[in-house]
Amino acid sequence: MPSLLSGLDMARQALAAQQYALSLTQRNVAHANDPYYTREAAVFTSSISGGVSLGPRVYIEAARDHFLDYGINRELQMLGKAEVTSEALQQIDALFRGSGGMDLQKAISDFFGSFTQLSSTPEDRILRQQVLSKADVLADTFHRLYSGMQRVQMSQNEAVRYTVDEINSLTSQIAVLNREIRAAQGSGSDEEFRLRDTRQQALEQLSGLVDLTYYETDSGSITVMTQQWSLLVLEDRSHDFSTVTSTEGTLELRLNGENVTNAIESGKLAGLIDVRDNKIGAYLQALDDLAATLVSRVNEQHALGSDRDGLAGGDLFVPFVPPDPTSNAGAASSIKVAITDPDRIAAAAAGAAAGNNENAKLIAAIADESLFGASQTANQFLAALVYRIGSDGKAAGDEMLTQKDVLQSLSNLRSSLSGVNLDEEAINIIKYQRAYQASARYVGVLDSLTNEIIQILGA
Amino acid sequence: MRVTQSEIYRNFVADLEKLNSNLGSISRQFSSGKKVTRLSDSPSASAVLVSLSKQQSDLEYHRLNVDAASLFLTVADSALNEVNNLLTSVHTKGSQAASEILTAEGRAAVGSEIRAMRDQIVSLANSQARGHYIFAGSAVTSAPFVRSGDAVTYHGNEEVSSVVIGDGLEVRQGVPGSNAFDSVFRAIEGLLDGIDSDDLSAIKASLDQFSSAFSDLGQARGQVGANLGLLRNVTVELESQKVGLKEQRGLVEDANMAEVVVRLKEIETALQTTVAAGGSILQQSNLFDILG
Structure with a gap:
């Protein structure tokens, strides 16, 4: 059972992960019309240390198919x-x-x-x-x-x-x-x-x-x-x-x-x-x-x-x-x-x-x-x-x-894999934004909990 | 299947490009009236056009030869007719000279009338068309008949050129002057000899020679007439071939205008619809618009 403070640590990682994912989305949107741009997706994994999950880790995956290329x-x-x-x-x-x-x-x-x-x-x-x-x-x-x-x-x-x-x-x-x-x-x-x-x-x-x-x-x-x-x-x-x-x-x-x-x-x-x-x-x-x-x-x-x-x-x-x-x-x-x-x-x-x-x-x-x-x-x-x-x-x-x-049909195939779809990115933004808000709220909750303990101990 | 915005744009542009290129090729047909405006539009039709063009050109040159041969033969025909009339007059005058009523002076007067007509015949036998002595065989550059005293001799040859007036079809452009006129001039010379020597029996004997002169003339007129007839038929034939080739050419290269107009309308409509559809697709909102 993780402690309150390690919960804060996990929340910090979660915030960073959502932020990073948001930045990918932002880059995808920026390159929406670049025919050579390969869409980046955020892949979330857990980092586990000593059987304890330390919160999400994110890495980038570029959606590239070498055979299509x-x-x-x-x-x-x-x-x-x-x-x-x-x-x-x-x-x-x-x-x-x-x-x-x-x-x-x-x-x-x-x-x-x-x-x-x-x-x-x-x-x-x-x-x-x-x-x-x-x-x-x-x-x-x-x-x-x-x-x-x-x-x-x-x-x-x-x-x-x-x-x-x-x-x-x-x-x-x-x-x-x-x-x-x-x-x-x-x-x-x-x-x-x-x-x-x-x-x-x-x-x-x-x-x-x-x-x-x-x-x-x-x-x-x-x-x-x-x-x-x-x-x-x-x-x-x-x-x-x-x-x-x-x-x-x-x-x-x-x-x-x-x-x-x-x-x-x-x-x-x-x-x-x-x-x-x-x-x-x-x-x-x-x-x-x-x-x-x-x-x-x-x-x-x-x-x-x-x-x-x-x-x-x-x-x-x-x-x-x-x-x-x-x-x-x-x-x-x-x-x-x-x-x-x-x-x-x-x-x-x-x-x-x-x-x-x-x-x-x-x-x-x-x-x-x-x-x-x-x-x-x-x-x-x-x-x-x-x-x-x-x-x-x-x-x-x-x-x-x-x-x-x-070529057109191959390019279509490629862009269906590697291209940027703006609706998808919009949804991603919401997804990451909400997760970020939720993590922030969690920090708030932990904060008030620890505050309570401090109040009790200080009294 | 994931569809991306840039794919939609790309497909839209490619569709427009295709339609515009079709529009270009159709409007080329429309403005030129031809369905083959480039060799690559139809390689086989282009090759057929090369051989049709040659046939048309052959036809044109055959027609020019028909015209030239017609000119030569028409001049020959009228010269031969004229000679025939003159020879008839000479014969009539000769019959008068054979009459015992006529005095020697009167006979001499008839002789000079005959000489005048003979000179006319010589000049007709030396008829020219386009600077070409038509009764000279192939020695066309100098007058074929030369008079010396009452003797008229032929300096041309027997070689009458024929020209090509169709595929494997040739026509002789005249008759050798010797065939037509040698017996004519011999008969007149004999008659004049009789008149000059005031010898009635010689005059009568010479008049008998006229029948072979008339028959030679008639034969020449017959040949010329037959060739003129052939040329008239060939002219009609060439004209119909010309029309036929033109039709064939039309089938190969002319655009069917009704079809072209319909195609043009079709493409215009497709283009308008695509542009309209593309416009609304390009303006289509994505989630970002709604999320604000």
């Missing part, structure tokens, strides 16, 4: 990639749409159409001039589209540079937080929980940028690695990404001395590199293939005919000599009309008179030849490219929406 990190990585991909492809999409139809399609059709038209009056210098100007338009359209896509590609490349800077700053921030958390670890203090919230925030920002996986060690530190197990943060040390300019002028990624340019699978960084190298790279390659094939086939047919003066036809376009024999890179950006005198257009069959249109018809017919593979005309090749750009853009846009939905 991990899941959110994974989804953020995929969202980061989808967002940046979708954004870049929208720019390419806009380049291809053009006003009133697709410029390149029209330029190709008009070029071959001008030969169809020339076939009606092959000696006509006006129609010959028209062929040259349509050929010029075709070359210009290739240049414009190519350089437009290249600009998007280069802006992706630039973005790689500052994304790497952001990543490096976040990993060093996490390393610093690792050290601080290690120091505060186990104290169960509010400081530890706030540090953890801040680290989680940095980790989630990092997830949007690069693919990563992480685990927490006993020391409270987290070890962060890329999905390919290359270290980003170990204890209080971070490993920086660096960039190297390749021979093609694009930035390559280095991490821990290795080239990881193609090893990053998700996050903004992966999206930027994928769009730059694989998506836009492939579109540019298709344009190059189209230009190179048209140039060589048209030149070949043109050389078989005779011009207006009966001379053998030369090159209509400047022949494309690939710097690298294994690819057509550079064809679309360098396509150029080789002749300026309309009389040099070889519309006639070899050796035939100026009014002969055989070669003009054969050149016009190239539009319907299967120049690509077994059964793909120039126009079908272009249609396939349009389809590809459209479906890449659609896939990225759809993925972005899906990821946003998934």
